[in-house]
Amino acid sequence: xxxxxxxxxxxxxxxxxxxxxxxxxxxxxxxxxxxxxxxxxxxxxxxxxxxxxxxxxxxxxxxxxxxxxxxxxxxxxxxxxxxxxxxxxxxxxxxxxxxxxxxxxxxxxxxxxxxxxxxxxxxxxxxxxxxxxxxxxxxxxxxxxxxxxxxxxxxxxxxxxxxxxxxxxxxxxxxxxxxxxxxxxxxxxxxxxxxxxxxxxxxxxxxxxxxxxxxxxxxxxxxxxxxxxxxxxxxxxxxxxxxxxxxxxxxxxxxxxxxxxxxxxxxxxxxxxxxxxxxxxxxxxxxxxxxxxxxxxxxxxxxxxxxxxxxxxxxxxxxxxxxxxxxxxxxxxxxxxxxxxxxxxxxxxxxxxxxxxxxxxxxxxxxxxxxxxxxxx
Numbered sequence: 001x002x003x004x005x006x007x008x009x010x011x012x013x014x015x016x017x018x019x020x021x022x023x024x025x026x027x028x029x030x031x032x033x034x035x036x037x038x039x040x041x042x043x044x045x046x047x048x049x050x051x052x053x054x055x056x057x058x059x060x061x062x063x064x065x066x067x068x069x070x071x072x073x074x075x076x077x078x079x080x081x082x083x084x085x086x087x088x089x090x091x092x093x094x095x096x097x098x099x100x101x102x103x104x105x106x107x108x109x110x111x112x113x114x115x116x117x118x119x120x121x122x123x124x125x126x127x128x129x130x131x132x133x134x135x136x137x138x139x140x141x142x143x144x145x146x147x148x149x150x151x152x153x154x155x156x157x158x159x160x161x162x163x164x165x166x167x168x169x170x171x172x173x174x175x176x177x178x179x180x181x182x183x184x185x186x187x188x189x190x191x192x193x194x195x196x197x198x199x200x201x202x203x204x205x206x207x208x209x210x211x212x213x214x215x216x217x218x219x220x221x222x223x224x225x226x227x228x229x230x231x232x233x234x235x236x237x238x239x240x241x242x243x244x245x246x247x248x249x250x251x252x253x254x255x256x257x258x259x260x261x262x263x264x265x266x267x268x269x270x271x272x273x274x275x276x277x278x279x280x281x282x283x284x285x286x287x288x289x290x291x292x293x294x295x296x297x298x299x300x301x302x303x304x305x306x307x308x309x310x311x312x313x314x315x316x317x318x319x320x321x322x323x324x325x326x327x328x329x330x331x332x333x334x335x336x337x338x339x340x341x342x343x344x345x346x347x348x349x350x351x352x353x354x355x356x357x358x359x360x361x362x363x364x365x366x367x368x369x370x371x372x373x374x375x376x377x
Contacts, residue, residue: 020316028187029219031098034089034132035289035349035360038105039082041124042074049120053112053148067110072198074108078292078318079344081365085292089348090364098188099170100132101351103268103290104142104198104226105276112159114131121145121162131309136170139163141182141197142226142269157201185211189354190219192261198227198241202250212257220358220377221261229258230276230287231333233310233317233342237326239269245325252281259283264349264358265374266290273306273345273362275374276316286376288360291346304364306343306372313337347371 042049050071057064093100106124111117117367128137139145141159149155160182168178174186182197183204192215197204212221228240238244242251258265259281267289274289294302310316316337317330347364357377364371 009304014212026042030352030354031096031188032094032095032353034093034100034135034350035266035351036086036089036100036102036292037292037346037349038142039102039124040070040074040105040270040293041078041120041127042071042108042109043078043123043348044075046071046075047110049108049116052116053110056112058251070076070108071110077283081294082292084366085346085348086131087295088126088363088368091347092354092363092368093132093135094350097135099136099138100128101224101266102128102137102139102259103224104140104267105144105268106139106142109143109144109147109155111155112150114150114155117149117155117158118162121159125166138167138195138224140195140201140224140226143199145226148198156193177346183207185215187215187218191374192218192221194221194223196223196225196241198225201227201242202247205250205254205267208254209257212261218261219355220353221258221263223258223263223265225265225267227269228287228289229265230278231254231317231329232270233320233330237317237329238324255285256281256283259285262286262377264288269287271302271346272309273343275339275341275376276337277339278333278336279338280333288374288376290349292348294305294346300345302344304345304347304352304367306344306345306362306364308341310340310342343372 008311046322047054107120108313109117111120125137146159148158149158164179165181165242171179171186174188183195185192185194194208194211196208225241231237231243242254260283262284265285265287268288268291270287270289271291271293273291276287278285291302313334316334320326320330345364347362347367350361357375360374360376361370362372
C-alpha cells in the first residue's frame with residue numbers, strides 16, 4: 001500500500017481515533033510564541049544516521065548526489081550557525097512566551113531504519129528542550145520528518161509513535177487527553193491553534209473540520225503547517241497543503257473555511273522568508289513562511305538581512321507556465337493577494353499576540369533584536 005492509498009482509506013477510522021478534544025487554558029490575552037522554521041537536524045559522520053540508507057542505496061544502484069550534499073550541508077550548519085541561531089532564540093524568549101513552535105523538517109530523515117530515525121528525532125527534540133527548558137515544545141510534521149523509512153509510508157509510523165508521545169507530554173496542560181495524531185489542535189486562551197500534517201492532508205480533513213466547528217468563538221485562528229496553505233511561487237508549486245491537482249475541491253473547501261476564520265498561517269518547507277495576505281472566499285488568509293535552515297556551508301548563502309526576491313502581488317506566479325495547471329493555479333489566487341513579500345533569509349522568530357493585533361518579529365541569523373517586523377493583524 002502506498003502513501004496515497006493509505007490517505008484514501010484512512011479517513012473514517014483514523015478521524016474517530018484522532019479527535020482527542022480541544023482543551024481551553026485560562027491564560028492572559030497577550031502572549032508570545034517562539035518560532036523556528038525548517039531545521040533539518042543531522043550530524044557527522046553521515047554514517048551516524050544514514051549508514052543503512054547508504055548501504056541500501058549502494059546495493060540498489062541508487063544515486064542520490066543531492067541527498068549526499070544535504071547530509072554534508074546539515075552536518076556543517078549544525079556544527080556552527082544553526083546552533084548559534086538556536087542559542088540566540090533561547091536568549092530571546094519573552095517572559096510572556098506560551099510555547100515554542102517548530103514548523104517541520106525538524107530532522108533530515110533518510111535513515112531507512114526506524115530505530116535510527118527515532119534516535120535522530122530524540123536528539124533534535126533534546127536540543128529544543130535544552131534551548132527552551134520552561135516552554136512546551138511542539139513541532140508539525142514535515143516531509144523530511146518521515147522520509148525514507150522501513151515501509152511504503154517512509155518513517156511516518158516511527159515519527160508518529162515518537163512525536164505524539166513527546167508532544168503529549170509537552171502539551172499536557174493544554175491537551176489533557178494527550179496528542180493522538182500528527183494533526184491536532186488546542187485552545188490557548190481565546191485563540192485556536194491548529195497543527196496540520198500536510199503529508200496526510202486529505203486523510204486528516206475530518207479532524208481539522210471538527211476542530212474548527214467545535215471552536216467557533218475564538219479571537220484568532222492560527223494554523224501551523226510545514227507545507228504552506230497558499231501556493232508556493234516555485235516550479236513545484238503544487239507541493240502545498242491540499243495542493244495536489246486531484247484535491248482541488250478539498251483545497252477550495254478548506255481555503256474557504258480558513259478564510260472565513262481570517263486564519264493566520266505559519267509555515268516552512270520553502271527555506272524562504274515570506275509574507276502573503278490573501279483576501280477571498282468572504283474572508284482572509286495571512287501567511288508567513290519562515291526558515292531556520294542555513295543552506296550551504298557559508299552562512300551568507302542565506303543572509304541575515306532579507307534579500308528581497310519579490311514584493312509586488314502582481315509578480316506572484318507571474319512566470320508560471322501551463323505545465324500541471326500552474327498558470328491557472330496562480331491566476332486563481334493572484335487577484336486576492338493584497339500583500340506579497342518573498343525573500344532569502346534565515347533566522348529565528350517571535351510571534352506576538354494581543355487584542356490590538358498580531359505581529360511577527362524576524363531575527364536575522366543569531367540576532368538578539370528584531371531585524372524586521374511583519375504586521376499580520
